[in-house]
Amino acid sequence: xxxxxxxxxxxxxxxxxxxxxxxxxxxxxxxxxxxxxxxxxxxxxxxxxxxxxxxxxxxxxxxxxxxxxxxxxxxxxxxxxxxxxxxxxxxxxxxxxxxxxxxxxxxxxxxxxxxxxxxxxxxxxxxxxxxxxxxxxxxxxxxxxxxxxxxxxxxxxxxxxxxxxxxxxxxxxxxxxxxxxxxxxxxxxxxxxxxxxxxxxxxxxxxxxxxxxxxxxxxxxxxxxxxxxxxxxxxxxxxxxxxxxxxxxxxxxxxxxxxxxxxxxxxxxxxxxxxx
Amino acid sequence: xxxxxxxxxxxxxxxxxxxxxxxxxxxxxxxxxxxxxxxxxxxxxxxxxxxxxxxxxxxxxxxxxxxxxxxxxxxxxxxxxxxxxxxxxxxxxxxxxxxxxxxxxxxxxxxxxxxxxxxxxxxxxxxxxxxxxxxxxxxxxxxxxxxxxxxxxxx
Numbered sequence: 001x002x003x004x005x006x007x008x009x010x011x012x013x014x015x016x017x018x019x020x021x022x023x024x025x026x027x028x029x030x031x032x033x034x035x036x037x038x039x040x041x042x043x044x045x046x047x048x049x050x051x052x053x054x055x056x057x058x059x060x061x062x063x064x065x066x067x068x069x070x071x072x073x074x075x076x077x078x079x080x081x082x083x084x085x086x087x088x089x090x091x092x093x094x095x096x097x098x099x100x101x102x103x104x105x106x107x108x109x110x111x112x113x114x115x116x117x118x119x120x121x122x123x124x125x126x127x128x129x130x131x132x133x134x135x136x137x138x139x140x141x142x143x144x145x146x147x148x149x150x151x152x153x154x155x156x157x158x159x160x161x162x163x164x165x166x167x168x169x170x171x172x173x174x175x176x177x178x179x180x181x182x183x184x185x186x187x188x189x190x191x192x193x194x195x196x197x198x199x200x201x202x203x204x205x206x207x208x209x210x211x212x213x214x215x216x217x218x219x220x221x222x223x224x225x226x227x228x229x230x231x232x233x234x235x236x237x238x239x240x241x242x243x244x245x246x247x248x249x250x251x252x253x254x255x256x257x258x259x260x261x262x263x264x265x266x267x268x269x270x271x272x273x274x275x276x
Numbered sequence: 277x278x279x280x281x282x283x284x285x286x287x288x289x290x291x292x293x294x295x296x297x298x299x300x301x302x303x304x305x306x307x308x309x310x311x312x313x314x315x316x317x318x319x320x321x322x323x324x325x326x327x328x329x330x331x332x333x334x335x336x337x338x339x340x341x342x343x344x345x346x347x348x349x350x351x352x353x354x355x356x357x358x359x360x361x362x363x364x365x366x367x368x369x370x371x372x373x374x375x376x377x378x379x380x381x382x383x384x385x386x387x388x389x390x391x392x393x394x395x396x397x398x399x400x401x402x403x404x405x406x407x408x409x410x411x412x413x414x415x416x417x418x419x420x421x422x423x424x425x426x427x428x429x430x431x
Contacts, residue, residue, distance in 0.1 A: 077375040077413065218372060225377035226365045228312035228353040232378060235311035 042138050043180040052110045052198050053188035055138070056181040058131035059088070065159050065174035067092060067099045069132070072112025072196070073124040074104035079219050080120045084128050087121075090212040091132035091204055092139075093156035094173070113193035123194040131186070134200025138184050142176050281341050285310065286354030296342035300334075301325045303341055304351065312353045313381050316410070323382025323409035327351050333386045352381045355388060364388055367425040375413035382409040387423050391430050399424070 048056045060068040069088040075081055085099040092099075102108050112124045136156065143161035144151040147169045155164050162170035172178075186198035207213070224230040278293045283300075285308060292307040299318075304310045304327070313336055316324030320335040327336045328350040356362030361369075364384050374380055383406060390397070390405040397405070402423050411419065 077377055079372075218369075222372055222374060222377075223358065223369050225374050225380060226352075226368045226384075227356070227358050227361070228351070231311055232314070234315065235305075 042142055042183055043177045044183045045180050048181050048183065050108075050110060051188075052192070052196055053186050054182070055131060055134055055184035055186055055200065057110050058128060059092075059135040060181060061135075061139075061159075061173045061177045061179075063174060063179035065094075065098065065172060065178060067094055067159075069099055069101045069128060070109040071101050071103040071124060071128055072106070072109040073120050074115050075120070075221075076115055077221065077225075078115075078118055078120055080124075081221070082217050082219055083121050084125060086213050086215065086217065087125055087129045088132040090210055091129055092136050092159070092173075094159040096212050096215075096217060098159065110196065111192045112196050119194070127197055129204050130197075130199040130202070133202040133204040134184065134186065135182060137200065137202035138182065139173050139176060143171050146171055146176065279341075281344070283308070283341075283344060283349055284346075285349045286351060287348075294341055297340050299337050300327070300339040300341060300344055300349070301336035304336060304349075310351060310353065312351050314378055316379065316382075321410070322379065323386065324379050326382045326385040326409075328385060328389065331389060331392070333389045350385075352384055355384065362388060363426040363429040364391070364422065367422040367429065370425060371418050371422040373415055373418040373422045375415055379409065379411045379413075383411065383419055387426070391423070391427055395427075395431065397427055402427070 048054055050057050058070055060070070062068060067088060069084060071080065071084050073080065080103065081101045084101045084103075085096055088101070089096045089099045112127065140151050140154050140156065140161055143149075143154055147154070147161075147163060149163045149166075149169055153164050154161050156162075159173040160170055161172070161176075184200060186200050188198035189195065191197070221230070277295070279296055280291060280293055281296075281303070282289055282291045283303060284290075285304065290308045292303055294303055294307060301313055301315060304313050305315070313327050314324040315337060316322035318337050320338040323335065325335055325337040326333050328334065329339070329344065329347040331348075331350075356365045362384075364387055368374065368380075368384065386406055386409055387402075390402070394401065394405070399420065402420060406419070406423070
């Protein structure tokens with residue numbers, strides 16, 4: 001857990017914003033004042049604290065319309081870059097290639113647990129799907145205000161929100177929030193790691209409507225592995241690096257009888273004796 | 277007692293000084309700085325260190341430098357390039373085989389020698405040829421598909 005994830009670090013923000021995003025009911029008359037307050041409620045310029053109960057901790061819309069998805073797990077060749085990218089693109093209605101999945105660093109993402117048992121999608125994907133769905137809901141509501149069209153009369157294609165009945169009434173995600181951060185509170189279950197779950201108000205898409213999830217998209221890490229173009233952890237060498245190796249005893253229950261200070265030149269390996 | 281050895285790796289000669297008992301793998305990784313043959317078990321049990329010596333798949337982790345002689349050493353990096361890939365490399369990408377990919381040297385280098393010598397192998401023959409290689413991620417079915425695809429490409 002990083003210092004960013006302590007609940008105390010977002011108290012100031014909670015005080016400032018009263019802990020709630022302004023939600024405009026569908027079909028209601030929308031004034032300019034309401035529109036502006038929606039923008040203020042949903043978006044802000046400064047990087048918010050990295051806390052599990054903030055939409056900004058999972059999803060950001062960049063100035064060029066691309067999407068950053070901050071995933072709190074890591075990929076060891078499972079294809080999570082593709083799968084999480086697909087799930088986020090699907091719920092946000094943006095092209096798969098517009099999503100960059102950022103993971104493997106707790107300075108950038110909340111702690112969604114480690115990698116084990118190939119469970120990255122099972123345990124971590126649900127949260128990303130819900131966060132992306134919430135981001136779409138919020139963006140459509142923002143567009144409803146800006147376009148003066150009810151949210152249920154809007155559709156999204158490739159990050160462009162437009163009126164179902166009048167395609168000239170449209171505004172892109174980037175125009176609304178590109179380069180700024182979401183300011184949307186999620187309903188966090190106060191857990192970290194695999195059980196972490198923080199949905200918003202949005203419902204995710206019905207799987208029968210999926211267009212991107214389910215497509216066979218190739219991973220970008222396969223060719224570099226096949227052509228030996230990328231290093232593994234064991235390939236990293238730093239100046240003065242020493243060698244360590246686990247030496248297992250021959251018999252269960254062995255205890256060390258001597259501990260050597262093993263520095264180069266290695267002359268004093270640790271030794272074990274059988275039994276107690 | 278260190279000796280001078282000249283190793284020809286992927287067509288390029290490297291002269292190093294090392295103990296004759298030192299495994300070839302250590303020379304490749306540490307002295308020559310090639311990262312692609314991997315240290316897996318160090319006991320010739322897994323295959324992650326496999327290179328070709330004059331075309332023969334060899335476990336470099338248990339091959340002492342004294343046994344290398346003038347053999348031409350080929351690593352996975354020398355088997356093919358993105359511009360001129362070996363059919364197995366192409367097939368691996370098409371079938372999206374590896375998960376972590378740490379074992380990849382063992383499978384591809386072993387299969388490359390096998391497919392060179394055996395045209396149109398049966399599934400049983402492929403499985404038999406690769407029976408000594410390990411993949412902890414469990415990608416064996418994909419590996420089999422890729423080797424079959426490469427076998428077809430190689431006629």
